[in-house]
Amino acid sequence: MEIEQAIVFCDKLIKHYKNKKIVIEFTGGETTMWKDLITLCKYLHTSGVAVSLISNGSRTTTWWQKILPYLSRVNLSFHPEHADPEHFLSIIHTLHQSVQTHVNVMMLPDQFDKCIEFTHQIVQNCFVTISTQPLLYNLNGSIFPYTEAQLKILNGDEFKSLVSTNIQHEYYRGEMTKEFADGRRENYSCTHFLSSFENNWRGWNCTAGLEQLVVTSKGEIFRGWCMNGGMIGTISDPEINFPNTTVFCNNTRCNCNFDILCTKYK
Numbered sequence: 317m318e319i320e321q322a323i324v325f326c327d328k329l330i331k332h333y334k335n336k337k338i339v340i341e342f343t344g345g346e347t348t349m350w351k352d353l354i355t356l357c358k359y360l361h362t363s364g365v366a367v368s369l370i371s372n373g374s375r376t377t378t379w380w381q382k383i384l385p386y387l388s389r390v391n392l393s394f395h396p397e398h399a400d401p402e403h404f405l406s407i408i409h410t411l412h413q414s415v416q417t418h419v420n421v422m423m424l425p426d427q428f429d430k431c432i433e434f435t436h437q438i439v440q441n442c443f444v445t446i447s448t449q450p451l452l453y454n455l456n457g458s459i460f461p462y463t464e465a466q467l468k469i470l471n472g473d474e475f476k477s478l479v480s481t482n483i484q485h486e487y488y489r490g491e492m493t494k495e496f497a498d499g500r501r502e503n504y505s506c507t508h509f510l511s512s513f514e515n516n517w518r519g520w521n522c523t524a525g526l527e528q529l530v531v532t533s534k535g536e537i538f539r540g541w542c543m544n545g546g547m548i549g550t551i552s553d554p555e556i557n558f559p560n561t562t563v564f565c566n567n568t569r570c571n572c573n574f575d576i577l578c579t580k581y582k
C-alpha cells in the first residue's frame with residue numbers, strides 16, 4: 317500500500333467520524349517493517365487520531381524511540397518460539413512509562429511453563445497490562461488441546477486481568493462487561509471468552525462496522541476480521557458507504573480479540 321493512498325483514505329475516515337474519538341490500530345504481519353509507518357503515524361497523530369500498534373517488538377530500541385511520540389498504545393505479542401526475552405524486555409522498558417503498553421503472552425502449550433515464568437518477570441519489572449493468550453490452531457476457531465491444568469491456569473483468577481501499572485492512561489478498548497439474564501454484571505477479558513469457549517454470539521446484533529472497521533493489506537474494508545456483512549468497499553473508492561446499522565451475527569465463533577471487543581446484544 318502506498319502512503320499517499322493511505323492518507324487519502326484516513327482523511328475520508330476522519331471527516332466521516334469527526335464527532336467520535338478515532339483510534340487507528342496497525343496490525344500485521346509485522347507492520348513495523350513498513351517503511352512509511354512512522355510518517356503515517358506522525359500524520360495521524362497531528363490530525364488528532366490516536367494511534368495504536370500491534371507488534372512482536374522485534375525492531376530496535378532506536379526505531380521505537382523514533383515512533384514513540386506519535387503513539388497512544390502499543391500491544392506487544394511475545395512469541396516464545398521466536399522472541400529473545402531480553403530484547404523484548406528492553407522494548408517494554410523503552411515504552412511503558414510513556415505510552416499505554418499491553419503485552420500478550422502467546423501461550424504455546426509445549427512452552428507453557430516458560431511463558432508463565434516470563435509473564436511473572438514482566439509483572440515484576442514493568443508497568444503494563446498483560447494477557448496470557450490461548451492460541452488457535454486452525455481457522456475453525458479451535459484452541460490448542462491444552463491440558464486440564466493449563467486450562468485451569470488460563471481460566472483462573474491469577475491471570476484474569478494482570479495489571480502491573482499504576483500509570484493512568486486513557487483506555488480506548490479492553491474493558492468488557494458480561495451481562496447475565498438476571499441483571500448481574502461481571503468484568504471479563506476477551507482471552508477469557510476464548511479460553512472458556514464463550515465466544516459464540518450467533519443470532520446477536522453486533523456493532524462491528526459501527527464501533528470498528530477493518531482494512532486488509534489489499535485495501536478492502538470490512539466491519540471486522542470475521543468479515544460478516546461482506547466487503548464495504550475499498551480504500552481507493554471515491555465514495556465509501558460507511559455502515560450506519562448493526563449487523564446480525566451468523567458465525568458460530570468470534571475468534572479475534574479485536575472482534576470480541578465490540579458490543580453485542582440480543
Ligand code: SF4
Pocket residue numbers: 517518522523524540542543544563564565566567569570571575576578580
Ligand atoms: S463474529 Fe464477532 S464481530 Fe463478527 S458479527 Fe459475530 S459477534 Fe460480531
